[in-house]
Amino acid sequence: MRRLRLPWVIAGLAVVALVLALASLSVGRVSVPWAAWFEADDPRAAIIFGLRLPRAVLGLLVGAALGTSGAAMQGYTRNPLADPGVLGVSAMAALGAVLTLYFGQAAQAPWVLPLAAMTGAVGGVALLLALSGAGSSIVTFILAGVILNTVAGAGVALALTLAPNPWAVSEIIDWLMGSLADRSVDDVRLAAPFILAGCGILLITARALDALTLGETGARSLGVDLGRTRLLLAIGVGLATGASVAATGVVGFVGLVVPHLLRPLVGGRPGALLIPSALGGAILTVAADILVRLTPAANEVKLGVAMAALGGPFFLALLIGLRRRIA
Amino acid sequence: MSRLEARHLEVRLGDRTVLDRVGAAFAPGQVTAVLGPNGAGKSTLLSCIAGLRSPDAGEVVLDDVPLVQLSPRKRAQRIGFIAQTPEIAWAVEAAILVGLGRIPFIGARGLSREDAMIIDRAMSQAGVTGLGERDVSTLSGGERARVLIARALAGEPEWLLADEPMAGLDPGHQLDAADLFRRLAHEQGCGVIITLHDLTLAARMADRILVLARGRLLADGPPQAALTPAVLAEAYGIDARLALGPSGPSIEIAGRVR
Numbered sequence: 313m314r315r316l317r318l319p320w321v322i323a324g325l326a327v328v329a330l331v332l333a334l335a336s337l338s339v340g341r342v343s344v345p346w347a348a349w350f351e352a353d354d355p356r357a358a359i360i361f362g363l364r365l366p367r368a369v370l371g372l373l374v375g376a377a378l379g380t381s382g383a384a385m386q387g388y389t390r391n392p393l394a395d396p397g398v399l400g401v402s403a404m405a406a407l408g409a410v411l412t413l414y415f416g417q418a419a420q421a422p423w424v425l426p427l428a429a430m431t432g433a434v435g436g437v438a439l440l441l442a443l444s445g446a447g448s449s450i451v452t453f454i455l456a457g458v459i460l461n462t463v464a465g466a467g468v469a470l471a472l473t474l475a476p477n478p479w480a481v482s483e484i485i486d487w488l489m490g491s492l493a494d495r496s497v498d499d500v501r502l503a504a505p506f507i508l509a510g511c512g513i514l515l516i517t518a519r520a521l522d523a524l525t526l527g528e529t530g531a532r533s534l535g536v537d538l539g540r541t542r543l544l545l546a547i548g549v550g551l552a553t554g555a556s557v558a559a560t561g562v563v564g565f566v567g568l569v570v571p572h573l574l575r576p577l578v579g580g581r582p583g584a585l586l587i588p589s590a591l592g593g594a595i596l597t598v599a600a601d602i603l604v605r606l607t608p609a610a611n612e613v614k615l616g617v618a619m620a621a622l623g624g625p626f627f628l629a630l631l632i633g634l635r636r637r638i639a
Numbered sequence: 640m641s642r643l644e645a646r647h648l649e650v651r652l653g654d655r656t657v658l659d660r661v662g663a664a665f666a667p668g669q670v671t672a673v674l675g676p677n678g679a680g681k682s683t684l685l686s687c688i689a690g691l692r693s694p695d696a697g698e699v700v701l702d703d704v705p706l707v708q709l710s711p712r713k714r715a716q717r718i719g720f721i722a723q724t725p726e727i728a729w730a731v732e733a734a735i736l737v738g739l740g741r742i743p744f745i746g747a748r749g750l751s752r753e754d755a756m757i758i759d760r761a762m763s764q765a766g767v768t769g770l771g772e773r774d775v776s777t778l779s780g781g782e783r784a785r786v787l788i789a790r791a792l793a794g795e796p797e798w799l800l801a802d803e804p805m806a807g808l809d810p811g812h813q814l815d816a817a818d819l820f821r822r823l824a825h826e827q828g829c830g831v832i833i834t835l836h837d838l839t840l841a842a843r844m845a846d847r848i849l850v851l852a853r854g855r856l857l858a859d860g861p862p863q864a865a866l867t868p869a870v871l872a873e874a875y876g877i878d879a880r881l882a883l884g885p886s887g888p889s890i891e892i893a894g895r896v897r
Contacts, residue, residue: 390726390728390729516747518747519742519745519746519747522739522742523739523742524728525727525728525729525731525736525739526722526725526726526727526728526736526739526790527722527725527726527727527728529686529691529720529722529725530722530725530726530739532691532711533689533691533715533718533719533720533722534715534739534740534742534743534794535710535711535712535713535714535715535716535742535743536711536742537711575729579731579732579735580729580730580731580732580735581729581731581735582728582729
C-alpha cells in the first residue's frame with residue numbers, strides 16, 4: 313500500500329474518532345433531538361451529558377490506551393501478535409481488580425480497584441519480559457502470555473468459587489465481561505489521568521521502538537538504552553491497560569487488531585504507529601460500543617463479548633498468515 | 640587524532656575463554672581486518688570494541704575515556720556497528736531503514752532537511768539510491784547488506800565496525816564494498832574495523848590484519864607481516880602462503896596441515 317504522510321493519517325483518524333464520539337452521544341434507547349441538548353431544564357440533556365458523554369469519553373480513552381499499548385508491545389517484541397489481551401496483561405489487571413472485589417476492599421474507596429488493576433498490569437508486563445527474556449522469539453512470548461493468562465484465569469476462577477456471596481459473584485462476572493454501560497463522570501475522572509500518563513510514557517519510547525526494527529543489537533548500537541525502554545514499556549502499558557481494565561473490565565483484541573491494520577499506512581515504522589494506533593483504538597472501541605447499543609436485545613450485549621467475537625476470527629486469520637514464520 | 644584502544648580484553652563463557660587478554664590500538668584512516676577460524680572470538684572482540692558487550696576483564700578506551708563511561712547515545716554518535724546477521728523486523732522502505740542511522744543524533748525530534756541530505760549521501764555512497772522506496776523484505780540478500788551499510792554510513796561514524804559485511808555479497812559487490820570501506824578510511828579518515836573470512840580479500844583491502852585463534856591474538860600487522868605460513872597453519876590448520884601476483888596479493892592454499 314502507498315504510504316501516506318503521517319500528519320494526514322493522524323488528522324484523518326482524529327476526525328473519524330470525533331465524528332464517532334458525536335454519534336455515540338446521539339445513539340441510545342431514548343432519542344434526544346438536537347434542540348434538547350442544551351436546554352438546561354430538559355431531563356433529556358442529563359442523558360446526553362450525564363450518561364452518554366462519560367460513556368463516549370471513556371470509550372475513546374480505553375480504546376486509545378489499548379491501541380497504544382498494543383502498538384508499543386508489538387514494536388518492542390517485534391511481534392505482530394503481541395497485545396495486552398493475548399499476552400495476559402489484561403488478565404493480570406483483571407486478577408488484581410477481582411481480588412479487591414473478592415475481599416470487599418473495592419467498596420471502601422473508589423481508587424482501590426484501579427490501583428490493584430494497575431499493579432496487576434505492571435506486574436504482568438514485568439513478568440512477561442522476565443519470562444520471555446531478551447531477544448525472544450514469537451513462540452516464547454506467546455508461551456509466556458499463555459502462562460500469564462492461565463495463572464490469572466485460575467486466580468479469577470478461584471475467587472469466583474470461593475466468593476462469600478452470590479452478589480460478589482455476579483458483580484465479578486458482570487465486570488469481567490467488559491462494558492462501557494452505566495459509567496459516570498467519576499469513572500472518567502479516575503481513569504483519565506492514568507490512561508493519559510500511560511500513553512504519554514509509551515510515546516517516549518517511539519524512537520527506541522524504531523531502532524528495535526534492527527533487533528536488540530542494532531538498537532543498542534544506535535545508542536538505545538534497552539533497560540530504560542523496558543521500564544517505560546512496563547509502566548506505560550501497566551498504567552494505560554490497568555486503568556482501562558479497572559474502568560471497563562476486560563476488552564480484548566483492540567490492541568492486536570488496530571496496530572496491525574494501520575501498520576501499512578505509516579510505512580511500518582513502529583514509533584510512527586503509536587499515535588495512529590491510539591486514535592484507531594478509540595475509533596474501534598467507540599464504534600463497537602455504538603453497535604452494541606443498537607443491537608435489539610432485552611439485555612445489552614457486553615462490549616468485551618462483542619469485541620472477542622470480532623477479534624477471534626481476526627486473530628485466527630493473522631495466525632494462519634504467520635504460520636510460515638512461526639513454523 | 641581520535642584513538643580507539645582495546646586493552647587486555649578477557650571474555651569467558653562458562654569455563655571457555657572466548658577472548659584471552661586481547662589488546663590492540665586503532666588509528667583512524669585505516670582498514671583493519673580481523674581474521675580467524677570459526678569460533679575464534681572475532682565477533683566477540685568486535686562487539687566489545689563497539690561497546691555492545693562488556694568484557695569480563697580489560698577495557699576499551701576511546702580517546703583516553705573508557706567506553707563504559709560514555710552515554711550510549713554519545714557512543715553511538717561516534718561508533719557505527721553492522722551486526723553479522725542483522726534482523727529487520729518490519730517491512731519498511733529502504734530509505735526509512737537507512738534513516739534509522741540518524742537516531743543517535745535526532746533524539747525525539749524528526750528528521751531535518753540536513754538529516755535527509757546525509758541519508759541521501761549515505762545511500763549513494765553505498766550504491767542503493769535506486770532502492771529508496773523498495774520494501775526491505777523484497778530486497779535480495781546483497782541489496783539488503785548494502786542498505787545496512789548505508790544505514791551505518793548515515794550515522795557518519797568516526798569508527799565503523801562491521802561483522803562479516805561481505806557475507807552474502809557476490810564477488811562484484813564484494814569488490815564494491817571493499818572499495819567503499821577503503822575510501823571511507825583513506826579519504827574520509829574513518830577508522831574501519833571488519834571481520835572477514837576471505838583471506839585474499841582481506842590481504843587486498845586491509846591496511847592491517849589481526850589474526851585471532853582460540854581467543855588469542857596470533858598476529859597483528861600489515862598483510863605481508865601478519866599472514867605468514869606459520870600463522871595461517873596455527874590459526875586455520877592450513878598449509879598456505881601469501882603470494883604476490885600481478886593483480887595483487889592472494890592466498891594460495893596447498894592443503895590441510897597434518
